[in-house]
Amino acid sequence: MMNTLRLQFRFLVPLVLTLVAAAYLALPLLDSVTLRWFSRDLTLRGALVTNTLSDSLAAALQEGGDLRLQGLFIRAVQDERLVAVGLCKLNGELLQRSAAYPMDLGCAHARELFAEVVPKLPLAGGMVHVGVHPVMVEGSHQADLVLLHDLSFVERRSQDTQKYLIAFMAALGVIIALITVVVAQLSWRGWVSGARALLRGEGLVTPLLNQRELAPLAADFRERLRDLEDAYRRSLDREDHWDPERLRALLRSQLRGDELIVVSNREPYIHEKGDGGVVCKRPASGLVTAVEPVMRACSGTWIAHGSGGADRQVVDRQDRVMVPPGSDEYTLRRIWLTPEEEQGYYYGFANEGLWPLCHVAHVRPVFRESDWEAYRRVNERFADAVVAEARSEDPVVLVQDYHFALLPALIRKRLPRATILTFWHIPWPNPESFGICPWRNELLEGLLGSTIIGFHTRFHCKNFMETVDRNLEARIEVEHSTITSNKQTTLVESYPISIAWPDEAERAAWPSVADCRSAVRSRLGLPADHKLAVGVDRFDYTKGILERIHAVERMLEKHPDWVGRFSLLQVAAPSRSELDEYKLFQQRIRQVTERVNTRFGRPGCLAVYLLAEHHEHAAVNELYRAADVCVVTSLHDGMNLVCKEFIAARDDEQGVLLLSRFAGAAAELTEALIVNPYHVEESADALLKAITMPAPEQRERMGNLRITVRDYNVFRWAGRMLADAARWRLRERIEARMQRPSHD
Ligand code: G6P
Numbered sequence: 001m002m003n004t005l006r007l008q009f010r011f012l013v014p015l016v017l018t019l020v021a022a023a024y025l026a027l028p029l030l031d032s033v034t035l036r037w038f039s040r041d042l043t044l045r046g047a048l049v050t051n052t053l054s055d056s057l058a059a060a061l062q063e064g065g066d067l068r069l070q071g072l073f074i075r076a077v078q079d080e081r082l083v084a085v086g087l088c089k090l091n092g093e094l095l096q097r098s099a100a101y102p103m104d105l106g107c108a109h110a111r112e113l114f115a116e117v118v119p120k121l122p123l124a125g126g127m128v129h130v131g132v133h134p135v136m137v138e139g140s141h142q143a144d145l146v147l148l149h150d151l152s153f154v155e156r157r158s159q160d161t162q163k164y165l166i167a168f169m170a171a172l173g174v175i176i177a178l179i180t181v182v183v184a185q186l187s188w189r190g191w192v193s194g195a196r197a198l199l200r201g202e203g204l205v206t207p208l209l210n211q212r213e214l215a216p217l218a219a220d221f222r223e224r225l226r227d228l229e230d231a232y233r234r235s236l237d238r239e240d241h242w243d244p245e246r247l248r249a250l251l252r253s254q255l256r257g258d259e260l261i262v263v264s265n266r267e268p269y270i271h272e273k274g275d276g277g278v279v280c281k282r283p284a285s286g287l288v289t290a291v292e293p294v295m296r297a298c299s300g301t302w303i304a305h306g307s308g309g310a311d312r313q314v315v316d317r318q319d320r321v322m323v324p325p326g327s328d329e330y331t332l333r334r335i336w337l338t339p340e341e342e343q344g345y346y347y348g349f350a351n352e353g354l355w356p357l358c359h360v361a362h363v364r365p366v367f368r369e370s371d372w373e374a375y376r377r378v379n380e381r382f383a384d385a386v387v388a389e390a391r392s393e394d395p396v397v398l399v400q401d402y403h404f405a406l407l408p409a410l411i412r413k414r415l416p417r418a419t420i421l422t423f424w425h426i427p428w429p430n431p432e433s434f435g436i437c438p439w440r441n442e443l444l445e446g447l448l449g450s451t452i453i454g455f456h457t458r459f460h461c462k463n464f465m466e467t468v469d470r471n472l473e474a475r476i477e478v479e480h481s482t483i484t485s486n487k488q489t490t491l492v493e494s495y496p497i498s499i500a501w502p503d504e505a506e507r508a509a510w511p512s513v514a515d516c517r518s519a520v521r522s523r524l525g526l527p528a529d530h531k532l533a534v535g536v537d538r539f540d541y542t543k544g545i546l547e548r549i550h551a552v553e554r555m556l557e558k559h560p561d562w563v564g565r566f567s568l569l570q571v572a573a574p575s576r577s578e579l580d581e582y583k584l585f586q587q588r589i590r591q592v593t594e595r596v597n598t599r600f601g602r603p604g605c606l607a608v609y610l611l612a613e614h615h616e617h618a619a620v621n622e623l624y625r626a627a628d629v630c631v632v633t634s635l636h637d638g639m640n641l642v643c644k645e646f647i648a649a650r651d652d653e654q655g656v657l658l659l660s661r662f663a664g665a666a667a668e669l670t671e672a673l674i675v676n677p678y679h680v681e682e683s684a685d686a687l688l689k690a691i692t693m694p695a696p697e698q699r700e701r702m703g704n705l706r707i708t709v710r711d712y713n714v715f716r717w718a719g720r721m722l723a724d725a726a727r728w729r730l731r732e733r734i735e736a737r738m739q740r741p742s743h744d
Contacts, residue, residue, distance in 0.1 A: 026165075030165070038151070128151055131148075264401060269325065290641060386415075399421070400423055408447055452491045465478065511622065531628045535569070535570040552568045563607070637665075659673065671701040
């Protein structure tokens with residue numbers, strides 16, 4: 001407000017000054033115009049005086065009486081304006097003059113002056129007007145009367161006029177200034193609130209624009225405003241822009257092109273036996289979604305469990321295969337696990353113990369001694385593989401997730417100079433919850449072999465540091481976010497993970513949103529305007545699939561007009577199906593789906609479509625583009641990348657994201673509709689809001705979400721971690737040099 005006022009005054013002061021200056025400049029013009037007017041008046045006046053005197057003059061001339069003429073002149077100059085009078089014969093001889101008549105003003109000169117626009121003459125320090133008027137007697141021109149009128153009154157009047165004009169202009173300037181300020185204030189406020197209303201899509205600026213005929217115009221206007229705003233946002237400098245090239249450059253410059261080794265349980269490509277031979281699949285895993293583009297950018301070796309039925313068929317003698325198939329950008333080294341190892345390490349300790357331990361999803365963790373043994377053994381086997389794959393003594397090793405809590409310390413023992421970056425993709429619980437794990441100290445000590453431990457959020461970092469504090473003898477420096485234990489210092493940092501933002505070429509290959517909408521709806525036998533929410537998850541109890549179906553049920557209960565006009569399409573990729581907890585969960589979801597469909601399904605239209613099968617990325621992308629809403633209702637999630645994939649897929653800037661506040665992504669994606677999935681009423685209302693949200697609001701929210709995901713992409717995630725690692729390596733090198741004994 002103050003700024004606006006200041007701005008307006010900055011404009012108005014020059015306005016007032018300009019008006020006054022203009023008045024000054026106009027004064028000479030004004031003077032000359034008024035002088036001409038007065039001169040014309042005096043000429044008329046002179047003619048009148050001459051007419052009045054004509055008879056007396058004619059008589060005096062006939063009589064030849066100079067005295068009579070003198071008397072006549074003396075009476076005439078008693079008029080205060082008339083200074084002098086002279087009488088000229090037609091031959092130019094000055095016959096008679098009054099006392100003040102200048103000696104040097106002959107008749108010819110007087111006539112010359114009279115021919116000018118303003119006939120004037122300096123006389124006795126002032127100016128006089130010269131008038132030459134014929135004296136007519138009975139129609140005959142007898143002589144000319146020269147009248148000299150005082151002009152000083154013109155000057156006096158002109159000075160008065162100047163004063164009034166300047167005062168008037170200054171007053172006018174001030175009045176204009178005040179009116180402008182008031183009008184600008186009023187119309188600015190009105191304009192701003194009108195524009196805001198427009199942008200919200202709530203209403204139009206004036207009742208006039210509310211008229212139906214103007215609605216298309218207003219919509220167009222709104223559209224243009226948005227386009228401009230978007231263009232502006234996109235044009236903003238992206239100083240912190242991260243892409244594969246920048247990540248590669250960072251590796252080259254800061255890590256001297258050192259070899260990158262990734263270790264994870266889940267492999268990025270799974271080879272299975274298909275009908276027509278071996279088929280290659282991408283698993284449903286947030287970890288793989290995020291880390292794979294980083295590996296493609298940086299090359300190196302990815303060590304993972306070879307879990308596919310045809311995995312052995314495609315590897316070389318060292319169990320390596322180049323991936324992605326066809327473009328061979330990095331090496332996948334497969335580790336084979338026995339069924340017992342897989343059972344104990346993967347299903348048992350990792351997924352029945354650590355997974356429920358770290359997720360607050362109210363499933364009780366199970367800890368078995370035999371699982372723990374298998375977990376330790378498998379971690380050692382992966383450590384062997386890292387050492388075998390390392391080409392130098394100080395490789396950069398990226399250890400992924402809760403399957404490998406012991407691995408960092410095992411690698412550190414064998415490769416003390418390695419840079420080990422461990423990323424924990426799932427939440428870290430509070431110390432009390434973690435405290436129930438019988439092997440909590442071993443796990444913490446294993447993790448503290450890392451150079452850096454990364455979590456998605458600060459909150460998880462804090463939980464981890466408190467857990468270490470509660471369980472180990474370690475020096476914790478909260479200010480620097482470091483933990484020192486067994487002479488090893490570990491940085492604990494948050495690095496919110498993300499996805500690779502699709503590039504031009506990738507986007508160009510996508511079918512249009514309209515095609516995706518009609519393809520998906522026609523596959524389900526639904527009409528074109530049917531509202532569709534999609535959920536894309538692993539079939540996991542942490543994902544809030546049950547809560548989401550309950551929300552759909554409640555929404556349809558509260559708003560029966562949507563029955564038959566809205567459906568949820570839930571993709572649930574089977575996951576960890578060997579485990580009882582997962583089997584029971586799948587059963588339960590199927591039952592609830594059936595119940596809701598019995599209540600709210602209509603011929604040719606289900607309320608919930610459950611597709612419990614694996615979908616490849618292109619199919620999932622088609623669903624994202626076909627959807628009106630994407631529902632992510634995790635009960636607890638480290639980050640959740642489905643929501644980011646949905647955002648990346650919506651280059652039309654439409655579609656609504658409904659997101660659980662218990663997913664790490666909720667901290668970043670604030671323009672989503674954030675819900676508590678445990679609160680069925682709130683989720684049902686949010687669902688209704690999502691399917692009825694006006695297009696402009698969708699565009700505004702989605703536009704902002706897209707900027708966030710584009711800028712905070714996975715290359716930034718990896719880049720920040722690697723840059724921190726590079727700093728750390730440098731520091732360690734300097735410290736080592738300083739501790740070396742001097743040979744002087
Ligand atoms: C989560 C974990 C990943 C895991 C993924 C899929 O995202 O953080 O480590 O790969 O789930 O689970 P799965 O057991 O099938 O690998």
